[in-house]
Amino acid sequence: MIWAFIYFFSFFLFQLEMVHAFKFTPEICEKYGLGKNWYCENNKQVKPDEPTLEDIMSSSSPAEQKAAELKELWDTNLKRATITGSKEDLEGFLKVHNFIVDKGIDFSRNVQRIIDTSPVYANNESYYKNVVESKLREDSYEHLLYGASSRYGLVFIYDVSCPYCARQLPILMDFKSKYNFKILGITTGDGIFKGLDENKIDENIANDSLVEAYPTIILIDRLNPAKIFISKGLITLDKLEEKIARRIEDREVSSD
Template identity: 25%
Template sequence: MNRNAISLPIIMSLFLKASLAVGKDDAPEVSYFADKQRGWFWYEVLPDPVKKIQPEIQVDQEKTKPDSKPPRVVEADIAPQAQTAAEPQPLSSVWLKQNLEHYLNQAIDDPSPENVAAFYYLQRVMMDKAERFTHAARYVVMSDPQLDETVRRPLATYAANEANHQASVVAEQALKAIAAQAGILFFFRSDCPYCHVQAPILAMLENAYGFKIYPVSLDGLPMPNGFFSQFKRDNGQAAMLGVEQTPALFLMKPPKQIVPLAQGALSLEEVTGRILLAAKEAGWIDATQYQTTQGIRNTPMLLPAAGSISPAVTQDPLSLIQALQRSAHLGSTP
């Protein structure tokens, strides 16, 4: 037998096994017999083996946050803060607010003599504290005219009646002074029932203080009760002044000043009160005169400007009182 014929298959099988051993971890190789024109694999430059990509571990899970601390450290930081938070003194007003309800609930759930008595004793403490504060407050207020409200408006009946009398006198004078320079613009409709009852009130205002009434009919028709029969037809004035409801009243001071009073029916007292307020806001009467018409004595008001008192001053009661008193002396009345 020819030795070459026997050895050739053996050599080929060895080469094939070697080739399979080299590429067993890669994709299956193409058989030499199917691609024999390429020659043996040692004639080629084999590509670098593909590295298997390991899944990356999320960095966010491994990295510790810059501001984070181990639990023990965090607990160690919180513990001193909890200890430094000062508890209110027992039986202080803050302590009573926090604990009185607890003692009440305890007495309701377990109404033993001790629990019920403990609640009522604490309630007695709170009431006695309130009574002590009331006495001190009355003394402080009566000793300081800036805090005593009776200086501004007396409470005694005889004094209150006198204040009301003075207010009516000054108000009448002010209203007559306003009437000498301003009139009432009265918008109405012939079919408006509220206009029908407002007209007699305006007639009283005209007779008592001398206000000139300027009636304007929105529908061009007179009122059936005969009041203000000499009226003007609306020629766009109502729309210009924003009239939406009737009766509509405006305080008018020639040549161009017009101040709204109301869009709706008012009593005589309401009309005069609004006239005085509108005149004060328009500068036709001064603030002192207006305050007197309200039955209130003219006194300095505590109106400190924003930022005029520093935070350090508010920490000392005496300094705070002095700062507020200075602002009252420098302040103006409304």
């Protein structure tokens, strides 16, 4: 029963994200005689002037200034998309984010080519190689996770008396803030953690085959209903990102 609820909850969130909110357009206000109120006036917000991605890259500014402007544009677009949640703003953020990720991957590959062809780096090859490969993996994981929240969600199984659960919560909140994943908490009923999208009390959750310890984190596929084990016990943010990205990658490769 608990997993049926989870799938229903996840599917509801998935559908909710796809529905456009009702708007009081001038036509609607006139049709229903709503008059001139704050919600009927056509006060479309105009975004402040700011350089676009194309403006920044085509300018004659030094490379380091372009990098600073790109970082500022990325940060502004992220904050705007987080607050408004509109399709336009989300796509605007992803456009800048993907461009920066691609630049980072190109940089890492170019560094690797120099390492592979320059004897001067031979003594430090393993160090540079590890740094580059690590950067490539991180960029790849982030690129995948930023676009995955519309299909996937997380289930956090915990007990408030568990110290590792309390330490895991802020890590999950960081993940949620960064990638906009929905998180459903399931507890045995001795209290709940605040900050999760929803909490469900289930005294029998420990009997589930995927739950061997507290905390347990499970990935939910809302498009093709499935629950995928991620971790048990305390896990760091970078390891959490890696495991979730790998599970998502495995599922999407196998479905091709």
